[in-house]
Amino acid sequence: MEYFGEQVVNGLIVGGVYALIALGYTLIYGVLQFLNLAHGELYMMGAFFGFFAMIALGGPSAAVVPVWIMIPVMFLVAMGGGAALGVAVERFAYRPLRKSRRLAALISALGVSLFLQSAALLLFGARVRLYDTGQFIDLTSGFSIGSIRIDVTEIMVVVGSLLLMTILWFLVNRTQQGRAMRAVAVDQDAAVMNGIDIDRVIVITFALASGLAGAAGVMSGLLLFPVDQYMGIFAGLKGFTAAVVGGIGSIPGAMIGGFIIGVVEALATGYLNPTYADFIAFLILVLVLLIKPTGIMGKKVMAKV
């Protein structure tokens, strides 16, 4: 039972990261009805940005600023960098295709994915980077529930992801721009007629989604996942699975989906062969698509002709 609890807690922590990625898919899908295949690459870039912010501040072992400044700076750099990159990708790769076939945008996204991966390889080299969190955060600190240990980094990741989700919820549901976003998601043409600047809404959406992906990248780095140019592929696929499980286009759905995927994956890793843990997410995806394609929180939409 203790082992079970441990796996669930681990799953919830990683699930927070997946949920942040899933939110990005859902936001963009909600506004544009388009799956941003390159979303995982923004997560990867975010992890690199956070890493280099850390190096710029003196590196993990010899930081020139206290930890409580360094970590927020890492997050800000990764989120800012990710958001800027996401907006640039939208502007140059997706906006020219907004009126053309769906296939064209997806293929362009594939191109963006390859471009960002190889740009990362060119600029940062093939070496795998590690955040080495133990050097600046005492991983033995934290607290225990029974025999389940939770260290400070893990608390930070969970609190951070919940905080970002709350901010996002507030932005979408309580601000003027959020209202515009929801309006565009419901009906683009009607939104235009009501004086909403669609381009502006789309740019804001991409900035939010990519910023969240950047934050997720830093979190996975802090959790000691290796950072390299291929890390975005599987993270992106799992984030997408989470978004589909929760019901694509639904913000609370993406959060729930992320945590579900995280927990199921952690349980599979703990009780089955860890090599095949990646399979579990794929199986869930196929099952959800076959049984309830609209996901947990999704609404059934009739195809309009």
Next chain:
Amino acid sequence: MSDDTQRDEAAQASSRGIGTDEWVAQHEQRIATSTGPLGAIGRWWLGLPRGFQWIIPLAIALLIPFATSNDYIIRIGVNLGLFLLLVIGLNLTVGYAGLLDLGFVAFYGFGAYMYAFVASPQFGIHWPTWLAIPMVIIVTGLFGLALGTPSRRLSGDYLAIATLFFGQMFLVLAVSSDAVQFPWMDEPIDVTGGANGITNVDPFAFFGFTFSSVTSYYFLLLGLIVVGVVATLRIHSSRQGLAWRAMGEDALAAQHMTIPPVRMKLLAFAVGAAVAGLAGSVFASVQLGVFPSTFKLPLLIMLYAALILGGMGSVPGLVVGAIIMVVLPEVLRFPDYSNWLFFIVLILGVVMTLKRWKPILAVFAATTAIGFAANGIFLALGVPYLTTAEWAEGPLAPVLGAWVFMPEDRTLYGNIAFVVLLFAIAWMTTRSHRTRLIALPFVLWLAVFTWEVRLLIEPSVTRQLLIGALLIILMATRPQGLFGKPRVEVL
């Protein structure tokens, strides 16, 4: 205009078919009547009888092995053949049926592994080729059918990402199945050979003739491609092909025309997979081995790039797209050739966009001046550099050596130049024509500098970078590809 051409036009108009817009048809003609030496070659080519347009490339392909004894060139030909076979299969699924299958490479890998299982010392099984190949084709086809089953419910985007996930899963499985514990066995067994793959796969052998040389595979693949091309041309306007294409255009409308969408989708998946399986078994026997690293994402993107570059659904487009996608990376492998190619493309690009002589000459003069000015600035700053003899090779060396400043730390300066170049291009595309013309020499110099300092020494990364950029630019400027017909949305 003579009577003949008028009659031709009338014939063309009547054969234009339903659903093709008049403007689109004229657009094609406008391209055909372009001027200059390229236009003349194009007109001569289009004027040939249709049969010749196929026989000439085939004859060239047949003669290549006799014209050269260079094994390397034949090997490129074999790679091209495999690639083309894959593109032909992908065209059925994506180009005709409109199913965005991003797990296609997994079928290729599946076919290769299946062949290796039944014809290698891995399990000590050595089936004869005439039995192994049909088995591989059928099993891979069934596998495609099984994967296609979820696609019943999936449209466009969902299908794309589910199949992408599947393709990645296949890769993980291939790498990690080197010690699989079956419940009914005592010890884990090695199924796929892990990251090292399976080696010593049997070569093809039909009725006593063993395919031992690369050239023999070259001819085998040539035969398969001829079959594939003829089949594609036959399918194009057959009942089946029409049904696929109708479904690819608009599944809902096709369904109302009594086309059964589920059966058509599954069939498209299965046939595409079977072709990939065939290509996979040929691949396994040419290489005499199967290695999981072959079936990674870049190959998939290359296949899509070839399909789209030529124009989906167009057979000449497939051939040209595959040739560009296979031969170009080989050229990029040699710094000397890729240098020539880079400058030719750059200069042609400038000439074709500016069109008039005065601005073209002004831009080139300004670019040259900027190069020398940059040399002066770098020297004044005291940046350590390499002399011409230390880095430049080939016939371009004296010119480039004098003009391009080569810093000692190529990685650092190259990376900075690369990032600045991206920003500069992004900035430039959003400005007015006038500003763009003024900025162009700077961007050109920056491009040459980045290329010489950094990209030239990283050919494999550069290749992927260029393919990614190509896909983005192609989609934004000419989504129908080189040979495809532009679509006019009728509302």
